[in-house]
Amino acid sequence: AWFQEIEGAGGQAASLRSGMIAGRLARTWERRTEDLARRREPITGVSEFPHLAEPPVQREPAPTPIGGGLPRVRRDDAYERLRSRSDDHLTASGARPKVFLAALGPVAAHTARVAFAANLFQAGGIETVAEPAPVDAESVAEAFARSGARIACLCSSDAVYGEQAAAVAAALKSAGALRVHLAGKPGERREELVAAGVDSFVFAGCDAVEVLSSALDVMEVA
Template sequence: ARVAEVSGAPGAGGQRQHAVTSPVMMTRRDPWVNMLRTTLATLGAGVGGADSVTVLPFDHALGLPDAFARRIARNTSTILMEESHLARVIDPAGGSWYVERLTDELAAAAWAFFQETERAGGLPAALRSGMVAERLAATWAARSAKLARRKEPITGVSEFPMPSERPVEREPAPDPYAGGPGGLPRVRRDEAFEALRARSDAHLVATGERPKVFIAALGPAAAHTARVSFAVNLFGAGGIEAVHRPVSVDVATAGEALTASGASVACLCSSDALYAEQAAEVAGALKSAGAAQVFLAGRPGEYADVDSYVFAGCDTVAVLTSVLDRMGVA
């Protein structure tokens, strides 16, 4: 479902294959990126043998699409066919060992699940027994962990977010599942981060500003730029505005800069070498100036007055949730 939802048995009785770009991939934040996602999904469906593809508008997750979104969706397939010449090749993936191997693995996994379902008494019985729900829940739990740790990044949401972006608003769309019999739960890739961003939005409405984190960069730009960018992206994924003024601080200036930023949380950013020299003292200065929590961008170490660490692969959702809780962001 990451790429497309396909109907029609592959090659069975000459049936035509129709694909629909999956709504699961759509994000509500920075929805313009959805145009790239649906283009790639359409390309994947075409390479996979789909005879026709329905491309969902990029604002599908927000409500009823506007004229621009509908036009872009209509033209996506046309561009791939007429400008990229996707339809001029009978089998675009033919001869690709990589694609053929993935196809074989997918077919084997699908057939194994089909046989398991048959042994359970068929799909209705498998649904009633909870077997399908359990399998989906296990897969979603594993995927949720990857999303939370940004091992599966979502551009504009968990990576390169823009907390200050102007929201795209659309007229609400009717829920096609309203009043239905229930069924399996519906999930979205962006739901954990969307909940965090919604808390930030509510805080903005209530107080006139977003929750803030002070970026305490140590040393020259060459030493701290990489980790500053990392920290700004990480906190931004939770709608927390990063204040990076001045560009660099030390033990003498950190406290005053924290007070001027208006933030109650700070994050140290620099190289491991400068951490060894300055991190403990600067963290102490930040605490003395009123910092409720001091983070350090890097692997956990033994630094006095540093409360928590953020690093590649950390549970970003858990970190951001705890930060917003500590800030009192409802």
């Protein structure tokens, strides 16, 4: 149907000159950019399963492309820009920006969201740090200080959040956390959690690029 539409418009050259093809590409890329940002279209090794310690590929520079023609896009550009900010910070300071993962409750309750949060933040070049044992409102401040992180993310089940999230978020804010995320949707407890100190909720389908860019901004990563 698309080929017939091009032919009906006078052929490929005419469709290029009129901007019809460029317009179709722009609309498609706008939709895909949204899907990429929300990780609905995953990129293995970039937006999913990133490896921060992976050495960079060494190769000859790609030849300069010939100008004109159709636009050239790279679907990992948004994440690569975030990773570049982290790389520059590592070069300048000797360490990557960090987020402390505050695992609450038993292992069975927090494992899935710890894995989710680690995958999310590492996609933006943010190193994740977690204690070997779960934390609570009494222990989280000391654990956060040991981590060297400036932001934190609560990770557990909805049931454990109901028991501990508000107190732990408040303790993290008192300990100096610049931002406190919570892995999962807040549901009916949003107001209570925000009042306790939760600044952001991260979940499958959230705008990962916005979350990561904002986190780097808060940590003053240029």
